[in-house]
Amino acid sequence: xxxxxxxxxxxxxxxxxxxxxxxxxxxxxxxxxxxxxxxxxxxxxxxxxxxxxxxxxxxxxxxxxxxxxxxxxxxxxxxxxxxxxxxxxxxxxxxxxxxxxxxxxxxxxxxxxxxxxxxxxxxxxxxxxxxxxxxxxxxxxxxxxxxxxxxxxxxxxxxxxxxxxxxxxxxxxxxxxxxxxxxxxxxxxxxxxxxxxxxxxxxxxxxxxxxxxxxxxxxxxxxxxxxxxxxxxxxxxxxxxxxxxxxxxxxxxxxxxxxxxxxxxxxxxxxxxxxxxxxxxxxxxxxxxxxxxxxxxxxxxxxxxxxxxxxxxxxxxxxxxx
Amino acid sequence: xxxxxxxxxxxxxxxxxxxxxxxxxxxxxxxxxxxxxxxxxxxxxxxxxxxxxxxxxxxxxxxxxxxxxxxxxxxxxxxxxxxxxxxxxxxxxxxxxxxxxxxxxxxxxxxxxxxxxxxxxxxxxxxxxxxxxxxxxxxxxxxxxxxxxxxxxxxxxxxxxxxxxxxxxxxxxxxxxxxxxxxxxxxxxxxxxxxxxxxxxxxxxxxxxxxxxxxxxxxxxxxxxxxxxxxxxxxxxxxxxxxxxxxxxxxxxxxxxxxxxxxxxxxxxxxxxxxxxxxxxxxxxxxxxxxxxxxxxxxxxxxxxxxxxxxxxxxxxxxxxxxxxxxx
Ligand SMILES: Nc1ncnc2c1ncn2[C@@H]1O[C@H](COP(=O)(O)OP(=O)(O)OP(=O)(O)O)[C@@H](O)[C@H]1O
Ligand SMILES: Nc1ncnc2c1ncn2[C@@H]1O[C@H](COP(=O)(O)OP(=O)(O)OP(=O)(O)O)[C@@H](O)[C@H]1O
Ligand code: SF4
Ligand code: SF4
Ligand SMILES: [Mg+2]
Ligand SMILES: [Mg+2]
Numbered sequence: 001x002x003x004x005x006x007x008x009x010x011x012x013x014x015x016x017x018x019x020x021x022x023x024x025x026x027x028x029x030x031x032x033x034x035x036x037x038x039x040x041x042x043x044x045x046x047x048x049x050x051x052x053x054x055x056x057x058x059x060x061x062x063x064x065x066x067x068x069x070x071x072x073x074x075x076x077x078x079x080x081x082x083x084x085x086x087x088x089x090x091x092x093x094x095x096x097x098x099x100x101x102x103x104x105x106x107x108x109x110x111x112x113x114x115x116x117x118x119x120x121x122x123x124x125x126x127x128x129x130x131x132x133x134x135x136x137x138x139x140x141x142x143x144x145x146x147x148x149x150x151x152x153x154x155x156x157x158x159x160x161x162x163x164x165x166x167x168x169x170x171x172x173x174x175x176x177x178x179x180x181x182x183x184x185x186x187x188x189x190x191x192x193x194x195x196x197x198x199x200x201x202x203x204x205x206x207x208x209x210x211x212x213x214x215x216x217x218x219x220x221x222x223x224x225x226x227x228x229x230x231x232x233x234x235x236x237x238x239x240x241x242x243x244x245x246x247x248x249x250x251x252x253x254x255x256x257x258x259x260x261x262x263x264x265x266x267x268x269x270x271x272x273x274x275x276x277x278x279x280x281x282x283x284x285x286x287x288x289x290x291x292x293x294x295x296x297x298x299x300x301x302x303x304x305x306x307x308x309x310x311x312x313x314x315x316x317x318x319x320x321x322x
Numbered sequence: 323x324x325x326x327x328x329x330x331x332x333x334x335x336x337x338x339x340x341x342x343x344x345x346x347x348x349x350x351x352x353x354x355x356x357x358x359x360x361x362x363x364x365x366x367x368x369x370x371x372x373x374x375x376x377x378x379x380x381x382x383x384x385x386x387x388x389x390x391x392x393x394x395x396x397x398x399x400x401x402x403x404x405x406x407x408x409x410x411x412x413x414x415x416x417x418x419x420x421x422x423x424x425x426x427x428x429x430x431x432x433x434x435x436x437x438x439x440x441x442x443x444x445x446x447x448x449x450x451x452x453x454x455x456x457x458x459x460x461x462x463x464x465x466x467x468x469x470x471x472x473x474x475x476x477x478x479x480x481x482x483x484x485x486x487x488x489x490x491x492x493x494x495x496x497x498x499x500x501x502x503x504x505x506x507x508x509x510x511x512x513x514x515x516x517x518x519x520x521x522x523x524x525x526x527x528x529x530x531x532x533x534x535x536x537x538x539x540x541x542x543x544x545x546x547x548x549x550x551x552x553x554x555x556x557x558x559x560x561x562x563x564x565x566x567x568x569x570x571x572x573x574x575x576x577x578x579x580x581x582x583x584x585x586x587x588x589x590x591x592x593x594x595x596x597x598x599x600x601x602x603x604x605x606x607x608x609x610x611x612x613x614x615x616x617x618x619x620x621x622x623x624x625x626x627x628x629x630x631x632x633x634x635x636x637x638x639x640x641x642x643x644x645x646x647x648x649x650x
Contacts, residue, residue: 041509140600156602157373186372186603187536191580191596213510216582220589239586257514259543260584261566267521268543270514274479290511 001073002029003207004053004175009067011052014060020278021065022048024231027305032174035201035208037222037239039215039254041275044228046211050177054094055084072174090120093168095161097180102164103152109136109163110148113170120171135166138203139196158189165196172204179211194220215254219243227251230276230286233305237312245322247314250287285316293318325360325396326530327384327417327498332357332393334379338607351607353379355554357393358633361498366524366531368545368562370538370577372603375551377534381500384532385417386410397498415445418491422503424483428475428490434461435471438489445494460489463526464519481512485519492523500532505540517544538581542566547639550574553606553614556633560640570642572599573615613645621646 009026012019023045030036038046051057053069055076069076071091076084088094096102104112113132117123123131129148136144139162152160161181168176178197182190198221201208210221218225218239225242227235227250235248246252256269273290276282282289284299291298297317305315309322334354353376361367369377382388384395386402394403397413405413418441421427428437438457439449447453461470464485475483484504491499501520505513521544523529535541541548542562549559550573558571569575579596583589598620604610610617616626623645631643 041511156605158602187538187580188372188576188596188599189602191582192600194582195593195596214582215510216584219584219586220582220592222586243585243587253511257511259517259539261539261542261578261581262584262588265543268514268517270518271511272515274481274512275509 003032003034003072004030005070006049006053007067007070009049009052009069010065011048011057012063012065014063015279017279022062022231022278023052023228026067026233028226028233028236030175030207030209032207033201033205035198035210035221035223037218037225038209038211038228039213039218039225040228041213043230043275043278045231046213046228047179049228050094050179050209050211054088054092054177055079055081056088056094086120089116089173090171091173092175092177093171093173094177094179095164095168095181097183103160105152108149108151109155110150113148113163113167116167116170131170132166135170136163138200139163139166139169140192141166158185158193161185161189161193162196165193165200169200169204169206173206175207175209176200177209177211180213181210182217183212183214190217197221215258227254230281231278232286232302232315234287234315235313236305241309241312245309245312247308247312247319247322248287248316249291249293249318251314253290287316324363324399326363326365326398328360328396329384330358330394330396332380332383332395333391334376334383334388335391349607352554352609353606354383354390357551357554357556359549359556359559361530361532363497364524364528364530365547366533366545368541368548369532369534369551370536370541370548371551372536372577374603374606376554376606377551378502380551381419381502381532381534385419385498385500386414387419411445415494416497417500418494418496418498419500419502420484420487420491420504422506424480424487424507425475427487428483430475432474433471434466434473434475434478434486437475437486438493441490441494456493457489460493463492463523464489479512480508481515484508484516488516488519488523492527492529495527496529498530498532500534502534503536504533506535506537513540520544538566538577550577553603553609555614555643557615557644558640558642560637560642564637564640568640570636570640570647571615571644572619572621572646576618613643 007027010021011023012021026049040046064077110132114128117128117131133144141147141162182193222239224238226233229250235251246255253271257271271290284301285303288294288298303315303317305313307313308319332354335350335352338351371377383390394401402413435457438460442453466485505516533544545562548562548565549556552573558574569578576599583592599618601618604617612628613626613631616622625645631645633641633643634647635641636647
């Protein structure tokens with residue numbers, strides 16, 4: 001059985017311009033200990049997917065229009081707020097892009113860590129303190145015992161993200177969702193944090209969903225990958241297959257348009273055009289206006305995400321096994 | 323090749339914490355601390371380094387948007403450091419900047435035509451037919467439709483706004499353009515469009531670029547030479563292939579090793595290569611003594627904590643400031 005099953009998930013928002021569907025018909029599963037990468041450009045629906053799973057989108061304006069999320073056999077999308085609260089933290093935990101906004105500036109990091117522990121486990125104050133020190137040490141905060149009394153602003157950006165990871169992992173969740181955990185960080189620190197996440201997966205055996213717009217971060221971490229475009233999954237594959245035999249023209253475009261350190265390119269293969277506005281998406285395949293392989297049939301209906309080669313699936317009527 | 327622009331021993335200090343008597347955090351922040359560099363005609367010099375190391379400050383100093391605390395700048399062989407503003411005017415025209423944030427850099431209440439025309443008017447042109455014609459040419463050059471003239475910035479996507487910013491910077495036909503993270507805020511599919519555009523324009527208009535970015539892959543793609551900055555200093559500069567293939571400074575090595583792999587097959591080897599550098603960039607307010615990288619350097623020696631390494635040139639055109647290189 002999968003740890004997480006997401007089936008046909010569609011989340012809509014009420015906006016001034018009417019209702020928009022931020023994500024549409026999103027389905028995937030995640031096994032224990034697996035690292036799933038979700039990659040896509042701005043507005044593709046990565047964060048909304050994560051926040052819907054976590055039950056963190058306020059209704060209104062957000063509304064789950066259809067589909068369900070099942071975690072460890074329990075349907076989360078029908079859970080009361082109180083029970084969902086329990087799952088958050090000990091079952092599923094989340095780390096956000098901007099560690100400063102998700103840490104409370106008026107409490108020390110020790111207080112915030114122990115607060116999380118208290119909410120989920122019965123521990124003596126001494127045991128809480130010990131666990132807090134252990135977690136901070138584990139995520140690479142030097143002299144952790146001394147840093148418990150520090151306020152968030154006294155830490156560097158990289159240290160704050162480490163503290164966020166420590167808080168997220170304090171109750172040993174079985175699934176960690178990391179939404180652009182390194183986007184705001186410098187490259188040397190980004191590399192350290194990604195390595196840390198991989199080590200923690202090995203050590204604690206949790207599953208991870210890592211959300212990013214950076215194909216390099218995916219190449220660095222994921223076992224399996226979902227590629228999202230304009231609210232829909234357009235490709236799903238094991239990591240090796242995605243990089244060696246990308247099936248969807250958008251995925252190929254994403255891989256080709258970035259320069260690489262390993263290979264010189266005289267000119268970048270840019271994807272023409274821009275991402276569609278969610279309020280006025282093109283008919284049929286949403287990538288069609290930018291796609292070099294477009295034929296008339298592409299605009300007739302939204303292509304379904306179909307298995308092309310084993311577990312490798314793409315939502316493109318022209319995708320064929322290689 | 324002759325230098326279009328050259329800087330020697332440039333410094334820029336910012337005062338901070340003034341008036342807070344009890345604060346030990348008051349004094350001067352040396353955002354740029356003794357930087358010398360030259361950029362040849364038609365060349366692209368890439369400038370990389372982590373947040374707060376002084377890249378933008380250096381870029382702004384070079385084109386005289388801000389005053390240096392010390393040091394000298396030469397443009398086409400002429401010193402422009404201590405010139406009165408009026409005498410600078412012609413040189414200023416020849417030096418422009420493109421900013422990272424296409425949203426913040428454009429006046430939201432101005433039409434695109436007026437945004438692009440403004441620099442011409444500041445430099446004495448009249449708002450007449452020929453001037454408008456120049457604006458139309460610029461729009462065409464950066465790949466925007468003619469009707470863009472009458473629209474406002476918010477009606478455009480991020481990539482298109484960056485095109486407007488580029489048109490505005492180039493309308494005065496500058497020689498040197500400081501590109502300060504021009505693609506960092508854009509989606510990757512749009513980044514490539516703008517990088518290609520900047521390369522095309524460089525060829526057509528014979529531009530010289532200082533290209534600032536934190537993405538080492540983009541910098542490698544677009545530059546001829548690359549300079550690496552750490553806490554206010556340039557620690558290494560070389561022709562790009564040389565720099566990426568044979569980095570001499572441990573910080574450059576760490577930066578290159580930190581770039582996410584392009585293919586999952588290279589994960590393990592990449593990880594092994596970067597295992598040694600730890601920690602974050604220290605605060606620029608209290609930079610470490612001696613070599614500023616010594617708190618993170620895997621090769622740190624006693625001398626590194628005491629003495630600042632001088633710039634040496636172990637190979638022609640490859641400069642580096644590190645005691646490891648000096649002593650060998
Ligand atoms: N609170 C909201 N109200 C209305 N629309 C929203 C809201 N939150 C998200 N959306 C819309 O849903 C779509 C998906 O947004 P989402 O934040 O999931 O994108 P993302 O893939 O995480 O992008 P990014 O890389 O920029 O973080 C976007 O079109 C966005 O404008
Ligand atoms: N006007 C200013 N007043 C005071 N300090 C400043 C000012 N401008 C920059 N600084 C400081 O100077 C240092 C260098 O800043 P700068 O913006 O040049 O860095 P950067 O390398 O461009 O960073 P980033 O990659 O984040 O853009 C930083 O510590 C910054 O806080
Ligand atoms: S369905 Fe058609 S337009 Fe869409 S990605 Fe495939 S070929 Fe391109
Ligand atoms: S001077 Fe010393 S501390 Fe600095 S980079 Fe070289 S070896 Fe490392
Ligand atoms: Mg997001
Ligand atoms: Mg900057």
